[in-house]
Amino acid sequence: MSTRLVTFTLDGHLYGVDVASVQEVLRGQPQTRVPLAPQSVAGLINLRGQVLSAVEMRARLGLPDRAADQEAMLVVVRVAGETIALLVDSIGAVVDVEEEQFELPPDTLTRASREFLHGAYKLEGQLLLALDVERAVAA
């Protein structure tokens, strides 16, 4: 059984989310910061009249901050009835993966990122980390 994933990169790693949960992909948008919010909430953005909260995936996965000159891309996903924008480094291709390629996360993975991953798909020459979006955007 094959699954179709939208891929994106974060700090040189390749991540993927199920294409069915992705609404659209955008360039960086002006954000309104939310004081007192958890650090991973980068801010609020206006997406054609809808207010979305943007989640900084680097902060969520415990990765170092993005370079100041690097513009973030937005992956807009629908999770549990709410629409949320994930801030990522760059957008990759849409990839079809097979179940045989899947493996649970390696034991060496740090806890923060391990918590938010379903597992990894072994692509040729690269690993595609399948993100558990629901857990990654939950408080």
Added chain:
Amino acid sequence: MDEIVQEFLVESHENLDQLDRDLVALEREPGSRDLLASIFRTIHTIKGTSGFLAFGKLEAVTHVGENLLARLRDGKMSMTPQTTDVLLAMVDTVRDLLGAIEAGGDEGDIDVAPVVARISAVLEGRAEAAVVETTTAVPAVPVVPAVPVVPVPDATAEAEPTEESPHRRTVAESSVRVDVELLDTLMQLVGELVLTRNQIVRQASHQDDVDLVRSAQRLNLIASELQEGVMKTRMQPIDNLWAKLPRVVRDLGAQCGKTVTLAMVGKETELDRTLLEAVKDPLTHLVRNSVDHGLERPEARVAAGKPAEGVLTLRAYHEGGQVVVEVSDDGAGIDPERIAAKALERGLRTSAQLAETSPNDILQLVFLPGFSTAAAVTNVSGRGVGMDVVRTNIEAIGGTIEIDSVLGRGTTCRLRIPLTLAIVPALTVECAGDRYAIPQVSLLELVALDADRAADAVEDVNGASVHRLRGSLLPLVRLADLLGVESDRSDGHVVIAVLQAEGRRFGLVIDRVLSTEEIVVKPLVTQLKAIGAYSGATILGDGTVALILDVQALARRVLNSDVLEQERVADTGARPVVDESLRLLVAGLGGDRKVAIPLSSVTRLENFPTSGVEHIGGREVVQYRGGILPLVRLSSFYGTLSDRTDDELVVVIYTVGSRSVAIVVDEIVDIVDGGGDLQADVTAHGVLGSTLVRDRVVEVLDVRAAILSADPMFYEASEVDLRPELQEAM
């Protein structure tokens, strides 16, 4: 679900509400042929349709009920309380069955035999001895949630067609049923349109193009009308809410042994359906309160010269762009003295505070959490939860609640509710470079102080900023501090938004006021709602997102005075005294003499009645918060003559470690930053030295000596490090 079944359910729920009303009305006028006929028709319709749709149990219940009703209608039997009870039980069973059908598509495992047996017993004239249970034991809460439809007002109530078609339409041909979700979407889209309109109108006003300006104006008009129109479609008469109340009042009245007439005025008053949902519980609570402890028992009423039957009046009307809903009873009213006594007993207020509170303001104390005046806990009320929750719920939708009561004449609770929630007038403000919206309902006024005035007008009471607004102290909170951001206003100007929430006023210090505008409220994701500072977000004219401040939540965070006070008292014990020694409370002692008291240990300023002073072992003491405080009269300590002759003492509560004294002064003059060094060259009895306060030399009180004069044991129990000066002064 099958469309026919769906429609049947929708119709039946409306019919059931009508049935409840008719049955209660019938109890008052047992002879009314019209009411009987109406009830008979309603049951008959449900029975007809349930047979058609093969709902056997429903048919069985309604069939036997119909038989009973037919006899009543034809005058072969007459109404008795017992008849009413079984009929209400039948309605409840029908409701349960409909609920089961709605949930699972079939009638589930509801047992209809007992109720059929009861009705049959009444039919056959058998005494109902075997079945003692009456409907009053059945919870009066409707089992089935409201079905999402927009019924056309009164169409069901007035026209009860007599034909027996299973596809009977209760709604006139001219109206259409609309899915509520569709309406919500429309509302949202119109909200967007209004925002876009705002942007275009703003941009057009900067252009010279006359045609563009004209088009923008037309767009402005059309958008406004469209917004109004869509809002109207979401309006429902408040009667939808009230329809359930006659039954609640009847059952509750029976339970409490009271007879109650329910009068409803302004049934047709409309408000937004989401608001209707939101006021449902608070309103029911108020009605239950009125019946349970507002109205007296019949014998007490007769003794008071009132008719035995109590009157509960619901009134709804539009006023000033708001909907006002009143729940009033002609009961005993609320005794402010009882409320005051209760507040004192619970330690919610001091007697000094209460003495200064007007009777009407004392009534509002019933909204404090944990407040109940019910002498006993009944299964209806008296647990001390309720009115605070009612207020919280009403304020959550931007409404207000007030309570009026005349002893012996009755009580009125008045809810003021906005017409709609989605679009609210708001003030946009700036703080630390970000923009925030404050809903106008919470806003009382704006105060701007320039740097010169701010230095004087913003004062400090033991670490908390206050502003003297027309004589009374307004606690100030800096928004930047609340949100943990860095304010970018450094020129000393102070802009204060005076807000009201939770029944109290406070001043929110912001950087700048921008403008007032109508904003469209957008929900926040759960994660951000949980912060408890924002009630939503909105999109401003330039397309950026601004957060809407949740004034109620902020107020709860900053105004929990008892907690704040306790923390402050705890702080004082731990903190080195020197830190705060620079701040001084300046007090007058009469005869123009002023002394300064280091603020570090001042916990509160109070007024006590002179009559509250008692004598223990030759010393004056007062009772305060469950303890006994020795009184230190500074005027006698210094040998000055007090100018004060009225029956009130102005007292500074001074706390060191776990002990306190009450220092009596003539008046509180000011709270200042002492700033200047303590000059020891002016020394006198009871004076540590002098310092410059606003270019005037003020003596600094030797608190220790003063206290020891009243309570030689005061410091024995305390373990506080003493300032060197104080040690010297010993």
